[in-house]
Amino acid sequence: xxxxxxxxxxxxxxxxxxxxxxxxxxxxxxxxxxxxxxxxxxxxxxxxxxxxxxxxxxxxxxxxxxxxxxxxxxxxxxxxxxxxxxxxxxxxxxxxxxxxxxxxxxxxxxxx
Amino acid sequence: xxxxxxxxxxxxxxxxxxxxxxxxxxxxxxxxxxxxxxxxxxxxxxxxxxxxxxxxxxxxxxxxxxxxxxxxxxxxxxxxxxxxxxxxxxxxxxxxxxxxxxxxxxxxxxxxxxxxxxxxxxxxxxxxxxxxxxxxxxxxxxxxxxxxxxxxxxxxxxxxxxxxxxxxxxxxxxxxxxxxxxxxxxxxxxxxxxxxxxxxxxxxxxxxxxxxxxxxxxxxxxxxxxxxxxxxxxxxxxxxxxxxxxxxxxxxxxxxxxxxxxxxxxxxxxxxxxxxxxxxxxxxxxxxxxxxxxxxxxxxxxxxxxxxxxxxxxxxxxxxxxxxxxxxxxxxxxxxxxxxxxxxxxxxxxxxxxxxxxxxxxxxxxxxxxxxxxxxxxxxxxxxxxx
Numbered sequence: 001x002x003x004x005x006x007x008x009x010x011x012x013x014x015x016x017x018x019x020x021x022x023x024x025x026x027x028x029x030x031x032x033x034x035x036x037x038x039x040x041x042x043x044x045x046x047x048x049x050x051x052x053x054x055x056x057x058x059x060x061x062x063x064x065x066x067x068x069x070x071x072x073x074x075x076x077x078x079x080x081x082x083x084x085x086x087x088x089x090x091x092x093x094x095x096x097x098x099x100x101x102x103x104x105x106x107x108x109x110x111x112x
Numbered sequence: 113x114x115x116x117x118x119x120x121x122x123x124x125x126x127x128x129x130x131x132x133x134x135x136x137x138x139x140x141x142x143x144x145x146x147x148x149x150x151x152x153x154x155x156x157x158x159x160x161x162x163x164x165x166x167x168x169x170x171x172x173x174x175x176x177x178x179x180x181x182x183x184x185x186x187x188x189x190x191x192x193x194x195x196x197x198x199x200x201x202x203x204x205x206x207x208x209x210x211x212x213x214x215x216x217x218x219x220x221x222x223x224x225x226x227x228x229x230x231x232x233x234x235x236x237x238x239x240x241x242x243x244x245x246x247x248x249x250x251x252x253x254x255x256x257x258x259x260x261x262x263x264x265x266x267x268x269x270x271x272x273x274x275x276x277x278x279x280x281x282x283x284x285x286x287x288x289x290x291x292x293x294x295x296x297x298x299x300x301x302x303x304x305x306x307x308x309x310x311x312x313x314x315x316x317x318x319x320x321x322x323x324x325x326x327x328x329x330x331x332x333x334x335x336x337x338x339x340x341x342x343x344x345x346x347x348x349x350x351x352x353x354x355x356x357x358x359x360x361x362x363x364x365x366x367x368x369x370x371x372x373x374x375x376x377x378x379x380x381x382x383x384x385x386x387x388x389x390x391x392x393x394x395x396x397x398x399x400x401x402x403x404x405x406x407x408x409x410x411x412x413x414x415x416x417x418x419x420x421x422x423x424x425x426x427x428x429x430x431x432x433x434x435x436x437x438x439x440x441x442x443x444x445x446x447x448x449x450x451x452x453x454x455x456x457x458x459x460x461x462x463x464x465x466x467x468x469x470x471x472x473x474x475x476x477x478x479x480x481x482x483x484x485x486x487x488x489x490x491x492x493x494x495x496x497x498x499x
Binding site: 043044046047048050051052054055056057081084086088089092093 | 145146169171172189190212214230231260262277303305321322353354355356357417418419443461462
């Protein structure tokens with residue numbers, strides 16, 4: 001747990017300092033895992049947010065709609081869910097670092 | 113000489129061969145969610161017969177049918193409304209009616225098609241013949257605040273019942289004058305996520321996400337207002353996370369009991385429709401999404417939300433329990449019964465197939481290739497209230 005928090009913090013610092021540029025991060029998931037995560041976001045997050053991420057019962061997850069939101073808050077939303085809303089926690093299916101990778105990709109334009 | 117007559121005969125036959133006559137009662141369509149296409153199918157031969165492209169974003173889509181079963185109206189995620197001729201296998205008319213849509217319904221007399229929208233929140237009525245806009249009813253629940261519309265269902269007298277997700281209301285809009293609709297509003301509860309009308313058209317039910325229970329309006333006596341049923345369901349118990357919202361449309365009553373997906377529990381709720389009291393819970397293998405009765409009501413088939421979306425459970429309504437559990441494929445998103453229920457078609461999104469099963473023996477009869485299939489809609493829906 002400690003190590004995953006540390007990795008996450010490191011990831012966050014790197015991403016935050018890099019701004020919108022593609023940060024080079026040691027914890028970036030490998031290619032196979034990236035593909036799985038992209039599929040998970042498009043198909044399963046897509047149940048509520050839309051496969052094209054333009055929104056549904058849940059809000060749109062496009063760079064324009066996310067840019068004002070704090071990065072770490074978005075990561076926590078994915079990982080822990082948002083009580084009082086239909087957003088469930090996804091921690092059974094990914095690490096915090098992977099949630100951070102997803103947020104970073106969502107904010108910069110999500111892969112197909 | 114014989115050859116000459118043969119040639120003449122074949123020429124004559126070709127000249128006479130107008131369009132081949134056929135009915136439409138055994139046809140249907142499969143939504144291919146990732147490619148903006150529908151595959152048209154024949155449930156008698158269990159084969160596809162045409163593909164129709166250019167329907168836009170079908171990532172969440174549904175269809176209703178004209179009462180003659182000839183035309184399908186497909187509602188796409190991007191607000192596209194497409195009218196398809198099932199016999200000629202072509203698009204007759206297509207309009208973009210909103211920014212983000214969730215589905216639609218057709219009126220009792222078949223003349224009005226109504227779309228339900230998330231953005232801008234509200235409903236819109238169209239002439240079923242021309243797809244011309246007749247009127248619109250914004251889902252404004254407080255000054256300047258618009259809600260997503262869920263659970264739109266047709267009811268008697270060209271009225272439509274639906275619920276407002278953010279607004280927490282059930283509404284009934286009367287399109288008897290389609291240019292000047294009138295709307296009644298009923299407080300319903302927190303975050304209605306979908307709705308349905310009973311097969312007789314009498315009760316509209318809206319599942320609540322924000323609180324325990326289901327809001328119910330008696331459409332025969334709307335002046336009595338919406339009331340909450342199943343309010344005690346699951347009180348004090350920790351809810352399981354819901355990775356996909358259940359769909360209520362397609363639900364039906366079997367043997368005087370209603371079978372409903374629980375939310376946040378791996379159970380199907382059994383409700384007596386005379387008293388609207390819970391009379392049982394049937395454990396299943398995941399968060400139910402569709403809980404659909406075979407047309408005769410003997411079986412109820414259940415599919416599940418991620419991560420259990422490869423499983424199917426079949427409940428025998430006489431035994432009151434799951435009698436068949438299997439894993440037909442990957443990403444089972446939807447199911448549709450043939451009109452009298454001898455077969456069920458299942459869409460396996462991640463296998464790029466639609467699977468056809470015999471509902472008596474549970475044997476697989478065949479499959480159809482389709483690109484990321486989701487909704488399956490047969491023309492028999494044309495004659496059912498709430499479909």
